[in-house]
Every structure is written in C-alpha cells, then in structure tokens.
Amino acid sequence: MTSLGAADLVPVIPELFLATAGMALLMLGVFRGDGSTRFVSTLSVLSLAIAFLLLGLLPEGRTEAFAGMFVTDAFAVFVKSLVLLGSALTIVMSSAYIRSERMERFEFPVLVLFATLGMMMMVSANDLMSLYLGLELQSLALYVLAAFKRESTRATEAGLKYFVLGALSSGMLLYGCSLIYGFAGTTSFPLIAGLFAGGVEVSIGLIVGIVFLTAGLAFKVSAVPFHMWTPDVYEGAPTAVTAFFAVAPKIAALGLFVRAMIAPFGELADEWRQIIVLLSVASIALGAVAAIGQSNIKRLMAYSSIGHVGYALIGLAAGTQQGVRGVLIYLAIYLAMNVGAFAVILSMRVKNGMVERIEDLGGLAQSRPMMAAAMAIFMFSLAGIPPLAGFFAKFYVLAAAIDAGLYALAVIGVIGSVVGAYYYLRIIKIMYIDPQAEPLEKPMHRELGVVLTVSALFTLLFFAYPAPLLAGAEAAAASLLSP
Amino acid sequence: MILQALAFYLFAGITVASAFMVIAARNPVHSVLFLILAFFNSAGLFVLQGAEFLAMILIIVYVGAVAVLFLFVVMMLDINFTELREGFLQYMPVGALIGIILLIELALVLIGWQLSPEALAQGQAPPPEGMTNTHALGGVLYTRYIYLFQGAGLVLLVAMIGAIVLTLRAREGVRRQSAAAQFARRREDAVAIKKVEPRQGV
Numbered sequence: 001m002t003s004l005g006a007a008d009l010v011p012v013i014p015e016l017f018l019a020t021a022g023m024a025l026l027m028l029g030v031f032r033g034d035g036s037t038r039f040v041s042t043l044s045v046l047s048l049a050i051a052f053l054l055l056g057l058l059p060e061g062r063t064e065a066f067a068g069m070f071v072t073d074a075f076a077v078f079v080k081s082l083v084l085l086g087s088a089l090t091i092v093m094s095s096a097y098i099r100s101e102r103m104e105r106f107e108f109p110v111l112v113l114f115a116t117l118g119m120m121m122m123v124s125a126n127d128l129m130s131l132y133l134g135l136e137l138q139s140l141a142l143y144v145l146a147a148f149k150r151e152s153t154r155a156t157e158a159g160l161k162y163f164v165l166g167a168l169s170s171g172m173l174l175y176g177c178s179l180i181y182g183f184a185g186t187t188s189f190p191l192i193a194g195l196f197a198g199g200v201e202v203s204i205g206l207i208v209g210i211v212f213l214t215a216g217l218a219f220k221v222s223a224v225p226f227h228m229w230t231p232d233v234y235e236g237a238p239t240a241v242t243a244f245f246a247v248a249p250k251i252a253a254l255g256l257f258v259r260a261m262i263a264p265f266g267e268l269a270d271e272w273r274q275i276i277v278l279l280s281v282a283s284i285a286l287g288a289v290a291a292i293g294q295s296n297i298k299r300l301m302a303y304s305s306i307g308h309v310g311y312a313l314i315g316l317a318a319g320t321q322q323g324v325r326g327v328l329i330y331l332a333i334y335l336a337m338n339v340g341a342f343a344v345i346l347s348m349r350v351k352n353g354m355v356e357r358i359e360d361l362g363g364l365a366q367s368r369p370m371m372a373a374a375m376a377i378f379m380f381s382l383a384g385i386p387p388l389a390g391f392f393a394k395f396y397v398l399a400a401a402i403d404a405g406l407y408a409l410a411v412i413g414v415i416g417s418v419v420g421a422y423y424y425l426r427i428i429k430i431m432y433i434d435p436q437a438e439p440l441e442k443p444m445h446r447e448l449g450v451v452l453t454v455s456a457l458f459t460l461l462f463f464a465y466p467a468p469l470l471a472g473a474e475a476a477a478a479s480l481l482s483p
Numbered sequence: 484m485i486l487q488a489l490a491f492y493l494f495a496g497i498t499v500a501s502a503f504m505v506i507a508a509r510n511p512v513h514s515v516l517f518l519i520l521a522f523f524n525s526a527g528l529f530v531l532q533g534a535e536f537l538a539m540i541l542i543i544v545y546v547g548a549v550a551v552l553f554l555f556v557v558m559m560l561d562i563n564f565t566e567l568r569e570g571f572l573q574y575m576p577v578g579a580l581i582g583i584i585l586l587i588e589l590a591l592v593l594i595g596w597q598l599s600p601e602a603l604a605q606g607q608a609p610p611p612e613g614m615t616n617t618h619a620l621g622g623v624l625y626t627r628y629i630y631l632f633q634g635a636g637l638v639l640l641v642a643m644i645g646a647i648v649l650t651l652r653a654r655e656g657v658r659r660q661s662a663a664a665q666f667a668r669r670r671e672d673a674v675a676i677k678k679v680e681p682r683q684g685v
Contacts, residue, residue, distance in 0.1 A: 133638065
C-alpha cells in the first residue's frame with residue numbers, strides 16, 4: 001500500500017483550488033439566487049486566473065502524485081494554461097449573451113468551472129482510469145451546458161444528441177481501456193510504456209484496444225469519421241456555449257489525445273500512425289469540402305474546427321518532438337483565432353435578437369469597419385494565409401510531417417488548405433462586397449470588443465515575436481517525449 | 484463442502500429462474516419483483532464467495548434504490564405492455580439469429596480459452612488475515628485511489644447540478660411552509676380580544 005502525504009497535494013494545487021472555488025461559488029449562487037450571476041461570473045474568471053497563477057508557481061520538472069494517477073510536467077502546464085485561458089475568455093464573452101438570451105443562471109459559470117477542472121484532469125492523466133474520470137467530468141458538464149437554454153427545442157436536441165453520442169464514445173473508449181488492461185496487465189501509462197521498451201512483440205488484442213481508445217478519443221476531438229455530432233451540436237447549442245465548445249474542450253481533448261498516444265504507446269508509433277493519418281486526412285478533406293455549402297455561421301465554424309483538428313493531428317501522426325511542438329503551437333494559435341471569430345459571432349445581433357446566417361454579415365465593412373477588419377484577419381488566418389498566425393500554425397505541423405517522411409499527408413494538408421480557403425474568403429467577400437444586410441446593433445459589448453482587439457492583434461502580429469510561444473511549446477514537447 | 488455446493492446450486496438456480504421470469508412475466512410489476520428476487524439470490528452467491536461487502540451493497544443499491552425506482556416508474560408511467568409486445572413474432576427470427584450468432588461466438592471463445600493456474604490464484608486474492616472486506620476496500624479506496632474517488636465524487640456533483648439546472652422550474656403560486664414567518668408571528672398579530680356584549684354580537 002502506497003502511503004500518501006502532503007507531497008502528493010503539491011502538484012494538484014491548481015485543480016484543488018478550482019474544485020474548491022467551484023463548490024464555494026455553487027453555494028454562493030444557491031444562497032444569493034439568480035441575481036448573483038454576474039457576481040459569480042466575475043469570481044469564476046478570478047478563480048480561473050488564480051489557478052493560472054498557481055500553475056505558474058508549480059515546481060518545474062515532472063512530478064507524479066497519487067500513486068502515479070496524476071502527472072504534471074511542462075506539457076501539462078502548457079495545455080492547462082491554454083485551457084484556463086480559453087475558459088476564462090468564454091465566461092467573459094458570454095456574460096452579455098446569457099443576459100440578453102434570458103439564460104442568466106448562476107450555474108452557467110459554475111458548470112464551466114467544473115468542465116475546466118475535468119479538462120485539467122484529462123491533460124494530467126497518467127493512468128487509463130484518471131483519463132476516463134477527467135473525460136467524464138468534462139463531458140457531463142458540457143452536455144448540460146449544450147442544453148442549458150431549456151426553453152429552446154434546438155438546444156435541448158443538441159444536448160440530447162451530444163449526450164447519446166458522447167455516451168457511445170465513452171463506451172468505445174472504456175472497451176478499449178479494458179482490452180488494454182487485459183493484455184497489458186496495468187492501467188498506468190509508464191508501466192504500459194515499460195512493456196514495450198525492448199521492442200517486444202505486441203499482442204493483437206492490445207492493438208485492438210488501442211484502436212478502440214483512439215476511436216473514443218477521436219469522437220471527443222470530433223475527427224472524421226466520428227464527427228457527426230459536431231455540426232448539429234454547434235448549431236443547436238446557445239452561441240456562447242458553442243464558443244466554449246470550439247475552444248477549451250478541443251484543446252484539452254487534443255492534449256489528452258497526444259499524451260494518451262505518446263506516453264504509453266510511444267514505442268508503438270508505427271502501429272497507430274496509420275490510424276491517425278487516416279483520421280487526419282479524412283478530417284482535412286471533410287472540413288474543406290463540407291463547409292462550402294453552409295449558410296449558418298455556427299455550422300461553418302463546426303466544419304472549420306473539424307478541418308483544424310485534422311491539421312493538429314498531422315503533428316501527432318509525425319509522432320516526433322517536432323510534431324508535438326507543432327500540435328501545441330497549433331492549439332495556441334487556434335485558441336486565439338477561434339475566440340476572436342466567436343467574439344464577432346456573439347455580437348451578430350439585430351433588433352429582433354441574435355442572427356447566425358452568413359448573409360447577415362453582408363456589408364459589415366460599411367457599417368462596422370473595425371469589426372469587419374478583425375473578422376477578415378481571423379478568416380485569412382484560419383485559411384492559413386501568411387503572414388498571419390494561422391499560416392505558422394499550419395507551417396509547423398506540415399514541416400514536422402515532412403521531416404517524419406509523411407510526404408503524402410503534407411501534400412493533402414496543403415491541398416485541403418487551398419480548398420478550405422474558398423469558404424473563409426467567401427465570408428470576407430460577403431462582408432466587403434455584398435449588399436448591406438440589416439445592420440448589426442450598436443454598440444458592441446465592451447468585453448467582446450476587448451477580446452476581439454486582443455485576439456486580432458495576436459493573430460496579426462504573431463510573426464513579429466513568436467519566440468516565447470515557440471520556446472514554451474518546445475519545452476512542453478520535450479517533457480512529454482523525453483521525460 | 485457439500486452444504487456449500489447445495490447452497491450454490493440453490494442460489495444459482497433461483498437466480499436463473501427468476502431472471503427468466505423477469506422477461507416472461509406478463510405483469511411488469513411482477514417482472515420487477517422477480518428482478519428483486521434475482522438480486523437477493525446473487526447477493527447470496529456473493530456471500531458464498533466471501534464477498535460480504537459486495538453482497539450488502541448489491542442489496543442496498545440495487546434492491547433498495549434501483550429496483551424501487553423501477554417499480555415507481557413502471558407503476559406511474561402506465562405503459563401498455565401488451566401493445567409493446569405486438570410484433571414479437573415478427574422480430575423473433577432476427578432476434579433468434581443474433582442470439583445464435585452470439586452463442587456461437589461465446590462458444591468459440593470459451594473453447595479456445597486456456598486459463599493459466601497463476602491467473603486463477605491471482606483472481607482470488609483474499610483480503611489480509613483478520614480484516615473484513617469493508618476494511619480492505621476502504622484501505623485502498625481512501626489511500627491509493629483517493630484521487631479517483633474524489634474525481635468520481637465531482638462527476639456525481641456535476642450530474643446533480645445538471646439534473647437541477649435542466650429540470651427545476653420555479654412554479655408560480657405555490658404555498659410553501661416558511662418556518663421563519665411562522666416563528667416571527669406574535670400572539671398580538673393573530674388574536675384579538677373583543678368584549679362581546681350580551682345579545683349584541685360582534
């Protein structure tokens with residue numbers, strides 16, 4: 001029996017703080033009623049900020065806790081920072097939206113906090129069991145958030161669909177975990193990795209387990225062919241929730257995906273690479289083609305996110321340190337671009353409420369030149385046009401793929417990017433050339449304006465000073481591949 | 484030993500028989516009652532194996548909570564089960580086919596099964612001497628697996644928040660008991676003493 005001591009609590013301080021803050025805010029909300037939503041939201045953002053600071057104060061290097069269930073290293077800290085940033089920005093951006101859509105209840109920020117906690121547990125998972133628990137905590141909070149606007153049939157449908165398909169994917173994941181446990185005899189990542197250290201032959205049952213695990217994780221990151229839920233859920237869920245879905249959970253799930261493939265099965269890269277390549281190619285192709293016919297901007301962003309997951313998976317397919325670094329840079333830039341784009345979508349409001357058709361952006365350049373310019377920056381960046389940040393994101397993963405000898409994958413990535421540019425550019429054309437639609441209501445909410453400006457500046461000026469992000473991603477990737 | 488074997492066959496036989504009755508009974512309430520019988524007998528099997536904690540948990544959780552919940556649902560939803568059974572014959576060939584395929588697969592797996600002697604010994608790891616099941620489980624649950632235990636607790640908390648968020652509606656015009664208001668009420672607020680003259684009325 002392992003003895004546990006105070007030393008076990010040090011690496012989990014950010015999580016402990018977030019869990020306690022979540023419960024305290026829940027109590028606060030219950031006692032003060034729904035009138036306290038703004039107060040609870042502010043405190044939630046503050047808690048996320050404090051957790052972010054605590055993350056920075058953690059001792060450097062790799063530390064395991066709780067008998068190896070939990071691990072913190074530079075990789076975990078990097079991904080958790082992105083997740084915390086994404087969640088905090090979502091709460092900030094959604095405060096005006098939930099007020100105007102009459103879904104202002106204090107549970108909203110509390111659920112976001114618990115979802116964030118789940119994501120942090122996922123990123124730090126060092127065991128198949130802690131992986132599953134983190135994933136479930138995150139998913140359960142997300143199912144509720146998707147259906148949060150319970151008067152709306154579409155939101156309820158989205159929540160239910162997400163729940164049923166999410167439960168199915170959890171089932172596949174668990175089946176994979178049980179097979180891996182059965183054939184490896186352990187659920188701990190380092191112990192599993194130890195089994196393959198000497199180039200031992202792998203049993204077929206274990207490979208089948210990895211396939212199921214991959215399928216379950218692909219569901220969570222919405223990679224093709226496990227993407228079916230994404231457009232419907234993105235469209236049906238309230239826009240503020242969609243903005244959340246598109247950013248933090250994607251980043252956490254991709255971080256988990258990378259860790260779950262590299263940490264225990266790094267030696268078996270040749271076995272799982274073909275699966276990842278297939279997922280990646282299919283996602284890029286579908287993301288590029290299926291988005292063209294969309295008229296709803298949230299659906300379009302859903303297909304766009306599927307495509308971007310495909311690009312991030314290129315880095316994982318490479319399986320090298322450079323590839324993992326590429327994924328991490330991709331996630332950071334993806335965060336900035338998507339937060340910005342959703343800040344614009346969240347301010348698409350006319351007199352009678354929110355609108356979400358792409359045509360509603362018509363003539364935005366005349367009525368709101370600054371907003372149109374920012375949106376144009378995000379669209380160019382998502383399409384991957386230099387010198388914007390999105391170009392560098394793609395550049396690093398594609399370079400890693402070429403170095404790993406995956407030439408075909410790199411070529412497909414470039415082609416997909418060219419095809420996908422069509423629909424991003426179409427939005428710019430609608431904003432700048434098409435006739436004026438009903439003008440959006442002024443003024444834009446102040447929080448949204450700030451988020452929009454900051455993310456637009458980041459996307460625009462990333463090329464001037466990329467060193468800190470590159471160095472951080474490099475250290476994080478090194479900590480995962482050579483602990 | 485022979486007594487144990489007899490007890491095993493008794494419990495196992497009743498479990499299988501009542502499990503069959505669960506799907507065969509016409510009245511859904513009877514189905515649930517047979518389910519409870521099956522649970523009790525499985526608990527008996529656990530006791531025979533020396534897993535008394537699991538046996539008690541099975542009864543408390545499944546009989547005490549789940550089966551009673553089923554009973555409530557069955558009685559309150561008023562589902563017409565004879566209607567649900569229509570078309571039974573129609574689907575039977577497909578169902579039987581799938582069943583047979585599953586049976587063949589199971590047989591194939593079991594024929595090829597070779598159990599190593601060590602596996603059997605490892606599977607029956609008994610709790611340390613002088614320790615009950617409960618003690619042994621608690622010993623690992625709250626130390627080695629405390630992280631997972633707390634994580635599971637958080638999952639349940641989120642599930643509870645979710646259920647309340649999605650279903651609780653504040654209804655208008657409901658009269659609730661307010662203990663504070665009741666205690667704050669003084670005698671003077673409620674009782675007035677009137678002097679009533681004879682033959683005058685109030």
